[in-house]
Amino acid sequence: MSIIKLVQAEKVYYKLNQEIKALNNVNIDFSSGKFYAIMGHSGSGKTTLIQILGLLDNLTSGKYYINGKDVENLTEKEKASLRMKKIGFVFQSFHLSPNLKAYENVILPMIINKDILPKNRYQEAINILEKLNLTNRINHFPKELSGGEQQRVAIARALANNPDIILADEPTGNLDEKNEDNIFKLLKKISQSGKCVIVVSHNKEITKYADVIYTMKNGKIERLTDENS
Amino acid sequence: MRILDYISFGLKNLIYYKKRTIYNIIITFSIILIILITFTASNTIISFLEENINKNIEYRTMYVKYDVMEESLSSVMKKLSKVKNVIKVIEQDKYQSYITIDKFKTNKTDGEINIIASDSNLLPSIVAGRNPNSNDKNYLICPTKFIADSNLSTRTDLTKEDYIDGRKFLNKEITIKYYSYDYSKEIPEVLNQYEEEFQLIGLYNTYDNYAKDNTCYTSFTNVAKINKNMSGNSEEYTEEVYYHPIIIVNDSKNIDSVFEEINSMGYTPIKRMNIDSNLIGNIKLICLSILLIAIVISIICMITIILKNIKEQEQEIGLLKALGYTNKNISLSFLVESLIIGLISFFISILIYTILYFIISNLINNTNLIFTKIAINYSWYSVLISFIIIIIIPIISTFTWFKKIKNVNIVNLINNE
Ligand SMILES: Nc1ncnc2c1ncn2[C@@H]1O[C@H](COP(=O)(O)OP(=O)(O)OP(=O)(O)O)[C@@H](O)[C@H]1O
Ligand SMILES: [Mg+2]
Numbered sequence: 001m002s003i004i005k006l007v008q009a010e011k012v013y014y015k016l017n018q019e020i021k022a023l024n025n026v027n028i029d030f031s032s033g034k035f036y037a038i039m040g041h042s043g044s045g046k047t048t049l050i051q052i053l054g055l056l057d058n059l060t061s062g063k064y065y066i067n068g069k070d071v072e073n074l075t076e077k078e079k080a081s082l083r084m085k086k087i088g089f090v091f092q093s094f095h096l097s098p099n100l101k102a103y104e105n106v107i108l109p110m111i112i113n114k115d116i117l118p119k120n121r122y123q124e125a126i127n128i129l130e131k132l133n134l135t136n137r138i139n140h141f142p143k144e145l146s147g148g149e150q151q152r153v154a155i156a157r158a159l160a161n162n163p164d165i166i167l168a169d170e171p172t173g174n175l176d177e178k179n180e181d182n183i184f185k186l187l188k189k190i191s192q193s194g195k196c197v198i199v200v201s202h203n204k205e206i207t208k209y210a211d212v213i214y215t216m217k218n219g220k221i222e223r224l225t226d227e228n229s
Numbered sequence: 230m231r232i233l234d235y236i237s238f239g240l241k242n243l244i245y246y247k248k249r250t251i252y253n254i255i256i257t258f259s260i261i262l263i264i265l266i267t268f269t270a271s272n273t274i275i276s277f278l279e280e281n282i283n284k285n286i287e288y289r290t291m292y293v294k295y296d297v298m299e300e301s302l303s304s305v306m307k308k309l310s311k312v313k314n315v316i317k318v319i320e321q322d323k324y325q326s327y328i329t330i331d332k333f334k335t336n337k338t339d340g341e342i343n344i345i346a347s348d349s350n351l352l353p354s355i356v357a358g359r360n361p362n363s364n365d366k367n368y369l370i371c372p373t374k375f376i377a378d379s380n381l382s383t384r385t386d387l388t389k390e391d392y393i394d395g396r397k398f399l400n401k402e403i404t405i406k407y408y409s410y411d412y413s414k415e416i417p418e419v420l421n422q423y424e425e426e427f428q429l430i431g432l433y434n435t436y437d438n439y440a441k442d443n444t445c446y447t448s449f450t451n452v453a454k455i456n457k458n459m460s461g462n463s464e465e466y467t468e469e470v471y472y473h474p475i476i477i478v479n480d481s482k483n484i485d486s487v488f489e490e491i492n493s494m495g496y497t498p499i500k501r502m503n504i505d506s507n508l509i510g511n512i513k514l515i516c517l518s519i520l521l522i523a524i525v526i527s528i529i530c531m532i533t534i535i536l537k538n539i540k541e542q543e544q545e546i547g548l549l550k551a552l553g554y555t556n557k558n559i560s561l562s563f564l565v566e567s568l569i570i571g572l573i574s575f576f577i578s579i580l581i582y583t584i585l586y587f588i589i590s591n592l593i594n595n596t597n598l599i600f601t602k603i604a605i606n607y608s609w610y611s612v613l614i615s616f617i618i619i620i621i622i623p624i625i626s627t628f629t630w631f632k633k634i635k636n637v638n639i640v641n642l643i644n645n646e
Contacts, residue, residue, distance in 0.1 A: 012282065051640055056550075056638075056639040057638060057639070057640050076555070076556070076635075077555055080553050083551060092645070095551075100245075108549075111238070112553060118231065157552075
């Protein structure tokens with residue numbers, strides 16, 4: 001069953017009186033337990049798409065449903081709540097808080113989650129970091145970590161509130177090949193644990209791991225793998 | 230999000246950005262210190278002006294002229310005593326007199342002092358010796374440094390050396406001298422010479438109450454007695470003498486309203502000494518404007534710091550929003566951060582202010598300068614006001630900003646470098 005769904009989605013940017021259709025009639029479904037790759041040339045609209053899916057931006061027209069609910073009808077507070085509980089976002093440049101240690105960065109999303117008791121936060125964070133092989137790095141500040149480690153902390157943070165959807169925009173963009181493979185493997189594993197993982201990348205490597213591959217061109221999206229996969 | 234989370238959040242941020250935090254604390258505490266100091270300074274100046282003028286009975290005293298053909302002195306005095314803020318009504322001849330003291334004579338001065346009737350409520354503050362009590366009969370309160378001369382106001386040849394040190398005579402018996410005259414003669418001749426023993430029991434600073442340098446105080450009874458003696462046989466030989474009443478007002482602030490009131494009763498009040506109320510008003514105005522400017526500048530500085538702080542962390546704000554933090558969560562985090570800075574700065578500035586207060590008060594108390602003892606008051610008022618500023622300004626600026634940022638696109642915030 002699809003967990004998120006875009007229907008006739010359009011996103012138009014206006015720059016110097018020029019209309020840029022970053023998303024052009026996009027119709028797409030994503031299901032739990034699958035690893036989706038979104039590929040495409042620079043400027044094709046990948047970031048725009050994933051930001052909309054992450055509720056970081058709004059559509060110009062069309063519909064976006066999460067768990068069957070139309071996002072347009074949600075208040076700012078409800079959207080914030082969805083970002084907290086339903087969605088984990090991984091940025092290309094990690095965006096870790098430099099003033100917080102690795103485990104504190106993971107706790108950051110838990111602070112606003114009433115379902116996690118304050119006294120349990122630390123243990124939860126350690127558990128997640130352990131799964132990502134960061135046991136020895138929990139007390140490090142971001143600047144004391146390698147790029148690959150930082151991205152794993154960022155992924156740990158995205159997993160903090162056990163969201164159903166993991167979104168990543170070029171998560172390996174700042175990493176070398178070895179770390180790249182590691183991150184893709186990790187995301188694959190996460191999808192296998194029942195989550196919907198959507199990763200934007202123009203790196204061919206990703207095709208080895210993805211269950212479903214989409215490609216974007218001038219704001220339009222096209223499925224490369226067949227429907228059954 | 231619990232309050233504890235906000236605080237630990239804020240503290241972690243403040244500790245990590247040490248430099249910025251220290252810089253902000255220094256600026257904020259300087260701002261508060263400036264408010265505290267300006268407040269105290271202007272307070273001190275204003276109360277100094279007001280209190281010290283009040284200490285000089287002459288500024289609160291008026292002659293009242295009336296039509297002697299129409300009304301009797303006693304009836305006028307009765308009416309005057311009912312005027313609001315008037316605390317004493319006496320006959321003119323019971324208010325002041327002139328006497329000579331041989332011991333006060335120098336080769337340049339004639340030893341005459343002006344004695345003014347007073348009581349313990351009306352006296353200036355005593356800086357050496359003591360206040361008179363009900364057992365004291367022949368007492369004098371004189372300046373710490375004074376010149377005894379009948380023409381004091383017109384003499385220009387007197388210098389610092391001509392001042393008499395009041396402490397030399399403190400607690401000593403001194404003989405006062407005055408004369409009564411025989412008014413039966415064309416040119417009145419001395420009828421009687423009076424000599425009486427007085428004791429100088431206390432000293433005051435003329436700087437404290439702007440009294441003339443030859444002014445001493447004694448009781449109303451003494452002044453009345455001296456003047457009675459001095460008048461000699463005048464009642465028998467001179468034309469009728471009309472005395473005018475003198476009134477004393479409770480506070481120099483009320484002198485103008487009493488003046489108006491008496492005027493409207495059909496009498497002519499004449500002030501003994503004019504307060505330059507314009508000058509005092511101007512000084513007050515200057516003090517208050519400086520204070521106001523200090524407060525406004527402080528508030529602007531604080532708002533700037535807070536907003537700059539927020540501006541520098543826009544990317545962080547974007548991230549927090551992406552993680553699901555609501556605008557309220559984020560605003561409160563910044564508010565708590567600003568409040569922590571404000572409170573730390575507040576306590577530092579109170580500490581410095583208190584230390585400064587004790588140092589300066591001690592300095593003033595321990596110097597034997599001829600200058601008056603300025604009373605610096607610890608300004609609880611300014612402590613309260615700065616505390617309010619410390620609390621209110623972060624709240625206002627955070628929530629103004631919150632309204633502005635409410636609908637800013639998260640993507641724009643995150644991509645803000
Ligand atoms: N804020 C904006 N204002 C105007 N135009 C924008 C804005 N953001 C993106 N665009 C335009 O929308 C189109 C899609 O941009 P997007 O960032 O989604 O591309 P992308 O596929 O992520 O590219 P890349 O691989 O380089 O990251 C581009 O033509 C871009 O110039
Ligand atoms: Mg992109």
